[in-house]
Amino acid sequence: xRIAFVTxxxxxxGPYATSGRGPRVVPLALALGELxxxxxxxxxxxxxxxxxxxxxxxRVTVEHVPAGPASRVPADxxxxxxRALGGHLDRAWRRSAPDIVHAHSWPCGLAALAAGRDLGIPxxxxxxSLDLPGGRPRLRPDRDQLAKMRLKVSLARSVSTxxxxxxxxxxxxxxxxxxxxxxxxxxxxxxxxHFSPDGPAAPRNGHSRLLTAWPLTGPHGLETAIRALADVPxxxxxxxxxxxxxxxxxxxxxxxxxxxxxxxGVAGRVAFTGGVGGEDLPxxxxxxxxLLCGSVSGQFxxxxxxxxxxxxxxxxPAAGFYPDAVIDGTTGVLLPTARPSLLARRVRLxxxxxxxxxxxxxxxxxxxxSRYSWDRIARETLQAYQRCLPAAAEVPAEPDGEEAEAEADxxxxxxxxxxxxxx
Numbered sequence: 047x048r049i050a051f052v053t054x055x056x057x058x059x060g061p062y063a064t065s066g067r068g069p070r071v072v073p074l075a076l077a078l079g080e081l082x083x084x085x086x087x088x089x090x091x092x093x094x095x096x097x098x099x100x101x102x103x104x105r106v107t108v109e110h111v112p113a114g115p116a117s118r119v120p121a122d123x124x125x126x127x128x129r130a131l132g133g134h135l136d137r138a139w140r141r142s143a144p145d146i147v148h149a150h151s152w153p154c155g156l157a158a159l160a161a162g163r164d165l166g167i168p169x170x171x172x173x174x175s176l177d178l179p180g181g182r183p184r185l186r187p188d189r190d191q192l193a194k195m196r197l198k199v200s201l202a203r204s205v206s207t208x209x210x211x212x213x214x215x216x217x218x219x220x221x222x223x224x225x226x227x228x229x230x231x232x233x234x235x236x237x238x239x240h241f242s243p244d245g246p247a248a249p250r251n252g253h254s255r256l257l258t259a260w261p262l263t264g265p266h267g268l269e270t271a272i273r274a275l276a277d278v279p280x281x282x283x284x285x286x287x288x289x290x291x292x293x294x295x296x297x298x299x300x301x302x303x304x305x306x307x308x309x310x311g312v313a314g315r316v317a318f319t320g321g322v323g324g325e326d327l328p329x330x331x332x333x334x335x336x337l338l339c340g341s342v343s344g345q346f347x348x349x350x351x352x353x354x355x356x357x358x359x360x361x362x363p364a365a366g367f368y369p370d371a372v373i374d375g376t377t378g379v380l381l382p383t384a385r386p387s388l389l390a391r392r393v394r395l396x397x398x399x400x401x402x403x404x405x406x407x408x409x410x411x412x413x414x415x416s417r418y419s420w421d422r423i424a425r426e427t428l429q430a431y432q433r434c435l436p437a438a439a440e441v442p443a444e445p446d447g448e449e450a451e452a453e454a455d456x457x458x459x460x461x462x463x464x465x466x467x468x469x
Contacts, residue, residue, distance in 0.1 A: 047431070049085045050144035051075055052135065052154040054121040056089035056108045071150055072102065073237065077424035079105035086144070088135060090127070092118045109138075121174065122194070124153035128160070135161035143167055146431050148209070150174055152194075155201050168206035168434040173198060173215070199224060206434030209427065212367035230430040233370060235423035236351040236414055240328060243357035243411050247332035253315070254281040254397045257334035257358070259349040260288030260318075261299075267340015267363075268303055273386035274338075276310040278393050283316050283338075286330055286349075291320025331356040335403060336396060339368065340384065354378075355414035359406035361392060371418070377410040 053071045075085040084105050091110035099109050111134045114127035124131075131154070139161055147162055148170045149155035155171045162169055202208045202224045209232050210216050216229050256278070258271050268285065275283045285303075294300045300318060307313040322330060331337070337353040339362035350360050350371060360378035362368040374380040379392050396403055416422075 047083045047146065047428075047435075048142075048144040049075075049078060049083055049431075050135075050139070050147045050158075051085060051087040051089075051150065052131070052147060052158045053087060053089050053150040054124060054154060055092050055118070056087050056110075072106075072108070073235065073420055074424060074427065075106045076103050077235070077420035078427070079103050080421070081424055081428070083428075088131075088138070090114065090119075090124070090131065091116050111135075121151040121153060124151070125156075128153050128156045132157035132160035139165055139167065146170060146206075146435060148172065148427075148431075149205075152198050152201055155205060159201070159204060168431075168436075170207045170209050170431060170434070171202060171205040172209045172211070173202075195222070202228065207430055209430050212370050214366055214369070230433070231370075232423060232426045232430055233367065233418065234348070234351070235420040236348070236355045236418045238355050238415050238419045240324075241331070241352045241355035241414075242328070243332065243407070245332065246329050248326070248329045250333055251282070254278075255334045256281055256283045256336050256338055256393065257286060257331065257353070258283065258338040258340060259286050259347075267338075267384060268299075269306060270340050270384050270386050270389060271338050272303060272307050272312065272316060273310065274390040274393065275307075275312050275315060277387065277390035278397070281315065281393070281397065283312075284330070284334070285316070285318045286322050286327070288318065288320060291318070294318055294320055327352065328356055331358050334358050336361055336393060338389070338393075339363070351414060351418050354410040355418070357407040357411040359396070359403060359410050361389065361396075371413075373409070373413065376406070377413050378406055 051071050051074075056072055071087060071089075075087050078085050082105070085107070087106070087108045088111050089108055091112050094116045096110040096116075099107060101107050111131055113130035113134060114124065119127075135157055143165050144167060146168050147158045149158040150172050151174050152171075155169065158169045161167075199219070199222045202219055205228075208219065208224065208229045210219065210229055211231070211233050213231060216226070216231055219229055220226050256271070256275070258268065261268065271283055275281065288294065288300070289297055304313060304316070307316045319330070331349075331353045334353070335358075337350065337358050337360045339347055339350050339360055347362075347367070350362060350368065353360055354371070354377060360368075360372050362372055362378065362380060363384060364374075364380040364382050369380060372378040372380055379396070381388055381392065396406075
């Protein structure tokens with residue numbers, strides 16, 4: 047097949063750091079290329095030095111599209127550049143049309159629909175930040191948020207299929223009135239060759255090591271981890287990622303967290319690494335007894351899968367993609383609430399049971415290899431594509447991915463996509 051990805055930016059291939067870019071579309075494109083498909087990644091040019099085109103593998107090419115400023119722009123702020131992006135795609139696809147387009151983020155979905163509509167190209171949509179009301183209580187959205195939610199739901203109803211990363215995302219969409227038949231659960235993967243239990247671990251200082259990651263975006267949960275540390279004696283908390291270490295002191299979040307740690311008397315047991323390079327991350331993950339995942343923003347957390355692949359058990363909220371990835375009591379622990387007292391109690395129990403920790407780590411690595419390898423994720427992605435391809439372009443069926451039952455219990459009036467795209 048000829049597959050086109052449309053994305054706000056393309057992550058360079060290779061190991062991933064905790065810098066915030068994370069494993070995104072290029073690893074999936076590479077896995078699809080390994081299966082014999084030709085993939086072109088259309089990414090907005092977000093840096094002046096980026097070339098117009100680069101081949102990253104024999105069947106995978108990245109094209110950097112001039113649409114908007116040559117600087118990093120959050121995906122949600124790309125709406126003014128949808129027309130330019132869509133125009134570029136339209137010209138490219140009239141010369142050589144792909145069999146299917148996979149859009150990553152809602153502005154890219156709008157551009158893909160605009161470009162592919164007259165050509166009859168099916169579009170698969172992935173929302174990397176869904177941000178729809180789910181089962182948890184939340185404040186009433188303001189007018190801008192409501193308009194954006196309507197837009198995302200209308201987009202989801204207009205594409206050929208929606209590829210979501212978790213059962214909770216499926217439930218959120220169906221509650222908003224997106225037909226369940228349009229939605230397919232295919233999680234993101236992890237590089238199980240780079241992240242594995244085999245290999246050196248970072249040095250330790252004799253304390254039990256709890257590891258957590260600097261937040262990518264949104265609510266971070268680091269305050270909860272630091273408060274819990276006060277009730278976990280003889281343990282240290284290592285916060286990986288974020289800005290370079292030399293810039294931490296100028297970062298408001300760092301200063302806020304260190305004030306909290308000092309007030310609780312645990313500042314000597316909290317260490318911030320700053321940004322961690324991709325070559326160093328597996329060793330740091332292997333050195334930890336537990337990875338604490340505190341974010342409840344609903345966004346995909348690559349470090350959780352990377353830790354599991356390295357044989358490090360995960361303690362995470364029972365929300366977002368975590369219930370799909372973490373088998374409670376087997377590969378890690380899921381917490382029903384984010385109370386520091388509950389987190390501290392569960393961590394103390396685990397640290398007091400080395401054999402259970404070891405068993406959790408073995409099971410976590412096995413689950414990462416069997417469920418989240420990029421090869422398996424690519425095959426499940428192909429099956430999601432197959433549901434909306436013309437018969438001439440169909441690919442061999444693959445086993446179903448893991449899906450959860452969901453019912454539509456609410457509706458939301460859709461926006462006029464033609465108007466929103468300026469058509």
